[in-house]
Amino acid sequence: MNKPAAHLETAIVEQDTHPMADLLRMDRMPHIWCSGCGLGTGLTCFIMALKETGIPEDKVAVVSGIGCTGRVAGYLNLDSFHTTHGRGIPFATGLALANPDLRVVVYSGDGDLVAIGGNHFIHSARRNMDLMVVCVNNFTYGMTGGQAGPTTPISAKASTAPYGSYDYPFNIPYLAIASGATYVARWTSLHMRRLKNSMREALPKKGFRVIEIICPCPTAFARKNRLGSGLDLMKHYHDNSIIKHGADPREADIDMNGKVVCGTFLDIERPTFRDFQTENIAKQLGGE
Amino acid sequence: MKYWRKPLDADTIKVPHGRIYVVKEQCKGCGFCVEYCPKDVLELSQEFNKKGYHSPVAVREEDCVSCGLCELICPDFAIYAELIEEDETTEETPNKTDKTEKAEV
Numbered sequence: 261m262n263k264p265a266a267h268l269e270t271a272i273v274e275q276d277t278h279p280m281a282d283l284l285r286m287d288r289m290p291h292i293w294c295s296g297c298g299l300g301t302g303l304t305c306f307i308m309a310l311k312e313t314g315i316p317e318d319k320v321a322v323v324s325g326i327g328c329t330g331r332v333a334g335y336l337n338l339d340s341f342h343t344t345h346g347r348g349i350p351f352a353t354g355l356a357l358a359n360p361d362l363r364v365v366v367y368s369g370d371g372d373l374v375a376i377g378g379n380h381f382i383h384s385a386r387r388n389m390d391l392m393v394v395c396v397n398n399f400t401y402g403m404t405g406g407q408a409g410p411t412t413p414i415s416a417k418a419s420t421a422p423y424g425s426y427d428y429p430f431n432i433p434y435l436a437i438a439s440g441a442t443y444v445a446r447w448t449s450l451h452m453r454r455l456k457n458s459m460r461e462a463l464p465k466k467g468f469r470v471i472e473i474i475c476p477c478p479t480a481f482a483r484k485n486r487l488g489s490g491l492d493l494m495k496h497y498h499d500n501s502i503i504k505h506g507a508d509p510r511e512a513d514i515d516m517n518g519k520v521v522c523g524t525f526l527d528i529e530r531p532t533f534r535d536f537q538t539e540n541i542a543k544q545l546g547g548e
Numbered sequence: 549m550k551y552w553r554k555p556l557d558a559d560t561i562k563v564p565h566g567r568i569y570v571v572k573e574q575c576k577g578c579g580f581c582v583e584y585c586p587k588d589v590l591e592l593s594q595e596f597n598k599k600g601y602h603s604p605v606a607v608r609e610e611d612c613v614s615c616g617l618c619e620l621i622c623p624d625f626a627i628y629a630e631l632i633e634e635d636e637t638t639e640e641t642p643n644k645t646d647k648t649e650k651a652e653v
Contacts, residue, residue: 270605273569278625290624295576295601300623308620450584452620491579 280307283317285337293328296490298449298475302396303332305452306367309459320363323352325372328403328477329396332367346377349384349391356390360534363463364390370397370411374430378410385439385468387533392462392469395432398477399514406480413516417484432472433525434509442467444525446512448474448497451522458524467532474501474520485516566614566629568606575626577601581618587611590618590627 275286284307293299310320317338324333326345333340343351348366356364366373373381373395384391400418401407408418408425411432415424436444443462447455455473462469476482476493487493497520505523512521555561568589575597581604582590589612592602604627606612612629619628 270609271567271569272572275571275574275625277569278571279619279628280625284625290574290576290599290626293623296578296580297623300625301580301621304620304622304625452617456620489578491583494580494583 280304283307283310283337285335288335291335292331294477294479294490296476296478296493297328298398298473298490298494299329299332299396301449301452302394302455302473302475303335305456306365306394306459307336309456309463312456312460313463315363315463319361320365321352321355322365322367323348323355324366325368325377326403327369327372327401328398329367329369330372346372346375346380348372349377349380349389349393352391353384353389357534360390363392365392365394365463367394368396369402370395370399370430370432371401371409374432374435375410382435382439385436385441385470388440388442388467388530389533390466390468392465392471394459394471394473396473396475397432398475398481399429400477400481400484402477402480406477406484411514413514415516416481419480419484429514431509431513432470433512436468436470437509437526440468440530441470441526442530443469443471443527444509445470446472446474446520446522446525448494448501448520448522449476450494450497450501451503454503454522461524461527467530474514474522562634564613565610565632565634566612567632568609568612568618568627568629570603570605571626572597572603573599574624575601575603576624577603578623579604580621580623581627584621585618586615587613 320338322333322336322338322340324330324342325348333342348368352364352366397411399412401409406419408421410430412418412425413429417424433444433446443465445458458471476490478490482493501520501522503523504521507521509525582592589606589608590604591607593605597603614629614631
């Protein structure tokens with residue numbers, strides 16, 4: 261029929277032929293992320309979303325902090341900057357205010373954004389800065405050896421909590437909404453298409469947008485907690501994630517064996533910091 | 549994909565076909581593409597790449613519909629599928645014209 265003849269051998273090609281090679285620094289590939297880590301999946305979704313929005317490459321800047329996810333800025337062939345620990349948002353704030361045409365994306369991890377950079381996160385959300393924050397949550401400090409972090413679920417083991425961590429973890433969607441973000445979504449690495457659509461939705465929006473990606477960490481988090489490989493964690497997300505748009509973020513806590521509530525929690529419009537700066541303050545000072 | 553009954557327009561829908569390309573040396577053998585390919589096209593090969601991982605091979609490439617899921621899920625930018633552009637003169641088109649002609653008569 262119209263089926264092509266079966267190919268006997270799979271085509272092995274060079275890395276430059278990959279369709280995303282134009283937005284990646286291929287000289288740095290293969291990247292340092294472990295086998296089974298979901299960070300690369302999130303990055304492919306981001307690149308796809310960026311291509312689908314049609315925003316020119318020179319109108320996008322990506323800022324990262326420190327950590328495994330902090331490597332994203334180094335791998336993307338865009339205007340990108342790798343800042344000090346937790347300071348991705350302040351750096352990006354400067355970029356966004358100095359150049360209002362620029363779409364600024366902060367792509368960083370949970371330890372970077374809500375631990376050491378926690379105050380920057382909540383205050384940027386409060387002021388509604390024009391930033392898109394992609395927070396990759398792998399429940400641990402992966403790069404430094406699996407220490408317990410602010411998102412480690414109760415009773416999860418970590419290298420600094422061998423008998424289990426009994427601190428209440430942050431619920432990032434709840435934190436973001438309570439602080440004043442205008443777009444909040446959570447997806448796991450398995451929800452690639454939905455994550456991509458969410459990023460495509462959030463990229464052209466104004467205001468402080470937060471997308472949390474639940475990401476498997478097979479080397480640090482899963483190994484300490486005997487959760488298996490990255491693929492086992494993906495299967496766990498498949499069985500235990502619930503998609504519920506507009507869910508109450510107070511119910512989106514993550515337990516060790518509980519359900520992971522995914523979806524778009526909030527999508528509203530609110531005047532941004534820049535709107536107030538340009539309109540109201542100029543009026544007060546007698547300008548236009 | 550197996551249908552529990554045949555769709556009514558099954559003979560008019562043209563199923564696309566894809567060709568799979570693997571960047572073998574970039575693969576880390578996580579198995580995401582093999583597990584989640586909706587058409588079960590891929591399997592991990594027995595061979596090793598330079599880093600000692602088993603990269604995927606397309607064992608049933610004729611089933612690939614170029615949905616692009618492997619490209620999206622691959623964390624290592626090591627696999628992608630391309631749509632095979634087929635000629636206009638496939639066997640489907642004469643059937644279609646026959647049907648319309650009959651309907652007109």
